[in-house]
Amino acid sequence: MERLPFFIFCITCLLFNSKFSVAVDTISPSRAITDGQTLISAGEKFELGFFSRGSSNKQYLGIWFKSIHPQTVVWVANRNNPLTNSSGALTISGNGNMVLLNQTESVIWSSNSSSTAKNPVAQLLDSGNLVLRDGSSGNPENYLWQSFDYPFDTLLPGMKLGLNIRTGENWYLTSWKSEDDPSPGDYTYKFDHRGLPQIVLRKGSVVQFRSGSWDGVRFGSIKFDRNAVFNPIFVCNEEEVYYSFENNNRSAISRFVVNDQSGSIQHMTWNDRRLEWVVIFTLQKDSCDSYALCGAYGTCNINNAQICKCLKGFTPRSPQDYNALDWSGGCVPRLPLKCGSKDGFRKFTRMKLPDTSIFNRNMSSIECRAVCLNNCSCIAYAKTGISGCVFWFGVLLDIREYVEDGQEFYIRMAASELESNNNAGKRVAVIVTVSVVSGMLLFVFLSWCIRKRMKKRIEGKPLELIDAFMEDPVPESESLKCIQVGLLCVQIRPDDRPTMPSVLLMLDSENTMLPQPKQPGFYTERFPVEKDLLSSIVKKSSNSNDVTITMLEGR
Ligand SMILES: *[C@@H]1O[C@H](CO)[C@@H](O)[C@H](O)[C@H]1NC(C)=O
Ligand SMILES: *[C@@H]1O[C@H](CO)[C@@H](O)[C@H](O)[C@H]1NC(C)=O
Ligand SMILES: *[C@@H]1O[C@H](CO)[C@@H](O)[C@H](O)[C@H]1NC(C)=O
Ligand SMILES: *[C@@H]1O[C@H](CO)[C@@H](O)[C@H](O)[C@H]1NC(C)=O
Ligand SMILES: *[C@@H]1O[C@H](CO)[C@@H](O)[C@H](O)[C@H]1NC(C)=O
Ligand SMILES: *[C@@H]1O[C@H](CO)[C@@H](O)[C@H](O)[C@H]1NC(C)=O
Numbered sequence: 315m316e317r318l319p320f321f322i323f324c325i326t327c328l329l330f331n332s333k334f335s336v337a338v339d340t341i342s343p344s345r346a347i348t349d350g351q352t353l354i355s356a357g358e359k360f361e362l363g364f365f366s367r368g369s370s371n372k373q374y375l376g377i378w379f380k381s382i383h384p385q386t387v388v389w390v391a392n393r394n395n396p397l398t399n400s401s402g403a404l405t406i407s408g409n410g411n412m413v414l415l416n417q418t419e420s421v422i423w424s425s426n427s428s429s430t431a432k433n434p435v436a437q438l439l440d441s442g443n444l445v446l447r448d449g450s451s452g453n454p455e456n457y458l459w460q461s462f463d464y465p466f467d468t469l470l471p472g473m474k475l476g477l478n479i480r481t482g483e484n485w486y487l488t489s490w491k492s493e494d495d496p497s498p499g500d501y502t503y504k505f506d507h508r509g510l511p512q513i514v515l516r517k518g519s520v521v522q523f524r525s526g527s528w529d530g531v532r533f534g535s536i537k538f539d540r541n542a543v544f545n546p547i548f549v550c551n552e553e554e555v556y557y558s559f560e561n562n563n564r565s566a567i568s569r570f571v572v573n574d575q576s577g578s579i580q581h582m583t584w585n586d587r588r589l590e591w592v593v594i595f596t597l598q599k600d601s602c603d604s605y606a607l608c609g610a611y612g613t614c615n616i617n618n619a620q621i622c623k624c625l626k627g628f629t630p631r632s633p634q635d636y637n638a639l640d641w642s643g644g645c646v647p648r649l650p651l652k653c654g655s656k657d658g659f660r661k662f663t664r665m666k667l668p669d670t671s672i673f674n675r676n677m678s679s680i681e682c683r684a685v686c687l688n689n690c691s692c693i694a695y696a697k698t699g700i701s702g703c704v705f706w707f708g709v710l711l712d713i714r715e716y717v718e719d720g721q722e723f724y725i726r727m728a729a730s731e732l733e734s735n736n737n738a739g740k741r742v743a744v745i746v747t748v749s750v751v752s753g754m755l756l757f758v759f760l761s762w763c764i765r766k767r768m769k770k771r772i773e774g775k776p777l778e779l780i781d782a783f784m785e786d787p788v789p790e791s792e793s794l795k796c797i798q799v800g801l802l803c804v805q806i807r808p809d810d811r812p813t814m815p816s817v818l819l820m821l822d823s824e825n826t827m828l829p830q831p832k833q834p835g836f837y838t839e840r841f842p843v844e845k846d847l848l849s850s851i852v853k854k855s856s857n858s859n860d861v862t863i864t865m866l867e868g869r
Contacts, residue, residue, distance in 0.1 A: 346405035368494035372396035469570035476556025509671030530699025609644025610709035664720035696723035
């Protein structure tokens, strides 16, 4: 391609040598930099020059923080095409592009801008951005090319990670191959705009981690709140969708980077007292952030002893594997879907929305349910913060539960599954009630047992039963009622036992006619003396759940 006249090298040699100490931040067609020389941004924040790593003789053109040692490189030009001999030159070619030439003047790298300038100037800005612009243009911010459009592994304040929807330009991060090798490594962190916007980390082509989906309000559980170090920015409009950030303290130094070894995505800040980088957060919080760890329809909750379980209404495809902590097989619906109006939806809250969805911005959120219900392949839907609906087709993957925040969505279930849930719901309500009245019921139950044992002796004298437990005198009618309710609750057939609401009603109301209790289900004649009977019962109820369970499973 372009060949640079030899005299430029001479001019270069005259203008600069490694002892040339005046900081320069621009290059022009008549000014180049060669090995040993650097550009330094006006505020001395960043430096551009040649570097090599380890014992390699490969040379790269890069940008690093001027004040930080060891050298922290934030951008590399010729990442795919190192110089193998130490002499290279960065200059501006005849067509106005920035070019990196090797010793035999072959173009190793070019800025490749299609627009040309009359008076091209390249400048290293204090933001770390290397820009190419027309020196005779009135607007100095009208860049023909900028390094911020070609991020490598590092996002600096003001850089974008995302997508220009109009031009298709995609700004994404790529890890280094290793600490000593700035050629592109295996990890990429890139916007995925097929459904709701999300950022996906891949190793090669294999998805490792999703940020969570942008629903117009939050990114999974990540709220965009300013923190002590930086202010995260998320922009999503017709033209662009991107993540960016700015430092709260303009003189602070922080960066967002994809680690070459682990693929972890970290925000780091420079501690200028301890002179080291400090990781202030890692995007992948815990094992629940490993992509699709719990398999299809599985959900991950880091607070559970066994972190994976099937979503409610689903059951392990292979219970044996799932219980053996091999979750890859995932889950299947507990009851088969019927399609159409035979199905309904169950709401899940505080979740990370499943992977890949279809987003319909033009739909009112009221329509979401109906639209999903009427399409048998629609597995789930969600309403979004921005008006619109999201639909899922195919299996649901990579779901996790959060303690707070998170998002909500609805999964299609067989109507019968939802009914069983309603009953379960009632049972849960009952458990709560039971915990309130269980003390009383236990007392009633004990009373009944004692009464049964002592029937002959205490008939007609229920107060003798009560006194042992109660400090205030209890009216005889009350004691009789409690005993009778207790007996109703322990009838042998569960269907005969009153529901908890009716128990409360019986205990509450003054003049209810209580039904006559039938044969109790728990009575044995095993206990020889009252004292032993009582202690056995107490022991029994504390050692095993038998007593309580019976009450919980009341109707
Ligand atoms: C470039 O480097 C190679 C290997 O280090 C060496 O053999 C060769 O002589 C060098 N070429 C020049 C022109 O210095
Ligand atoms: C310069 O680059 C060209 C093309 O990559 C290559 O053929 C040539 O050997 C390189 N010259 C040196 C001195 O490395
Ligand atoms: C510049 O464009 C050429 C030709 O289109 C291409 O081969 C080369 O990879 C591009 N270089 C960069 C740095 O994008
Ligand atoms: C901003 O950062 C600089 C350099 O780290 C520090 O000296 C200064 O105290 C900070 N200012 C505030 C307001 O935190
Ligand atoms: C959304 O609806 C508006 C008005 O109803 C229409 O002009 C627009 O083309 C629609 N957009 C899409 C993506 O369907
Ligand atoms: C269901 O939705 C999918 C995806 O949008 C679509 O391809 C399919 O045609 C729809 N089916 C019906 C019956 O509407």
